[in-house]
Amino acid sequence: MPKVNVTIDGKQIQAEAGSSVLEAAQAAGVAIPTLCHHPALKPEGNCRMCLVEVERQRNLQASCVFPVSEGMVVHTHSPKVxxxxxxxxxxxxxxxxxxxxxxxxxxxxxxQDLAYQYDAKVGKYYGGAKHDYAIDDTNPFFVRDYNKCILCRRCVRACDQINGVEALGVAERGFSSQIIAGLGGTMEESRCEFCGMCVEVCPTGALMPVGTMKQGRYWEFKHTTTVCPYCGVGCNLDVLSKGDKIIRTRSAWDKAPNYGWTCVKGRFGLDFVNNPNRFTTPLIKRDGQFVEASWDEALDLVADKLSAIALEHGPDAVGFLASAKCTNEENYLMMKLARGVVGTNNVDHCARL
Ligand code: SF4
Ligand code: SF4
Ligand code: SF4
Incomplete structure (x- = not known):
């Protein structure tokens, strides 16, 4: 990739031709604040937070969409900016x-962070119209409070560019502009798959997962990068927990194979870990009722039944279904049990294509 010579805040650097001023500044270790920009999304330049002063340009420029050029001189923190x-x-x-x-x-x-950083005053402009949207908590996964929406369109772009669903859009114009799902109804009425990418990229409290409500402050949560237990894709997740309770899943953007994307199960389904209805011991049916049993009792029962069926009807009367929730090693052992011990090729896997 050819390079161009650029000066950013007095620092002379070489930037990739075609890259944006924001990218060049970040590569040079110069921080420029952003709101609508997200590294996983195509830049739009709609929030105007990343404005910079470029010499020989009449107006301030949105650095996320302004390309570098040879000899360009940029000021990212001048008084005007x-x-x-x-x-x-x-x-x-x-x-x-x-x-x-x-x-x-x-x-x-x-x-909130930028308001603090820039000493922005809450009441500087008052007396104008204010939105008073009803809070939408009709779906079981996340709450939509568009009174906190800054119309950065990160959610719209994430749904389109990362998930490829296009469930979200912007209705109306000017002050009436509003994020809508589908034709303006509930999330369930739209094409939403509840992957939660919109929630993940939202820079404010406009979209919040139901599971985090009143569970604590962000800084109280422990972050653990781990693999989703739901299926064989093995998505990496950043799991937030407090004590022994899982609170939320965030995207692990730099981790394969999913690079930040997850489906609804990885994003919102890990609360099963703390569900009191989980089985913690095997159950055996006795006299029509399930009763708790030890692992030895349960395994002996399964072995006896399988042996009896195989002896009476032949090994192919038995079939084995493995699970994508198990490790490769566990699935391999299931195959060995079917083929090597029972003597049947009737072994399959729920994630087989
Ligand atoms: S949850 Fe996923 S599919 Fe639904 S609107 Fe958000 S990004 Fe789109
Ligand atoms: S809901 Fe969040 S991500 Fe979507 S436009 Fe509003 S502030 Fe941006
Ligand atoms: S979204 Fe919440 S935390 Fe962020 S500025 Fe608004 S009220 Fe404050």
Whole structure:
């Protein structure tokens, strides 16, 4: 890739031709604040937080969509830039609940962090219209509070560009602009698959998983990178826990094979771990009722039944179904049990194509 010479905040660097000023700055270790930008999504330049001053340009430029060019000189934190960013933030806060004390997103909100960083005042612009949307908690996975939406369109792009579903869009124009699902109904009425990518990329408390409500503050959670237990794809997840309770799944963006994407099970289904209805011991049916049994009792019973059927009707009267929730090694052992011990090739796997 050819390089161009660029000066960012007095630092002379070589940047890849065609890259954005934001990318060049990040590569040079210069931090530029963003709201609508997300590394996994195509840049749009709609929030205007990443504005920078580029010499010989009349206006401030959105660095996430402005390409570098030979000899370009950029100022990322000049007084003009800082004033413009603060203005953007104060306009956003003028139509925002700013109930950070009780908001579930506190500690994990880009808007809150930037308002603090830029000393943006909540009441700078007052007296104008404010949105008063009804909170949508009709689906079992996440709550939509568009009073906290900053219309960054991260959710819309994530649903389109990462999940490929296009369940979300923006309706109306100007102050009436609003994120909608499908034709403006509930999530369930739309094409949503509840993968949760929109929730993952939302920079505010507009989209929050039901499972995190009143479970604690973000900084109280322990992060553990682990493999989803649900299927053989083996997605990597960043699991947030508090004590012995799993609170939430976040994307492990840099980890194969899923690079941040998960389906509904990995994103919202790990609460089964703490479900009190989980079986903790084998059950054996006696006199029509399931009763608790030891592992030895259960395994002896299964071995006796399988042997009896195989002896009476032949090994092919028995079949084995393995599970994608098990490890490769466990599935291999199931195959050995079927073929090597019982003597049948009737062994299959739920994830076989
Ligand atoms: S979304 Fe962010 S800025 Fe808005 S109330 Fe919640 S924590 Fe505060
Ligand atoms: S949960 Fe997934 S499918 Fe549904 S709107 Fe969000 S990104 Fe789209
Ligand atoms: S719901 Fe969240 S991600 Fe979607 S536009 Fe609003 S603030 Fe951005």
């Amino acid at each position: 800082m004033e413009a960013r603060k203005f953007v933030l104060e306009l956003l806060l003028s139509d925002h609940p700013t109930d950070c004390m009780t908001c579930e997103a506190t500690g994990d909100c880009v808007l």
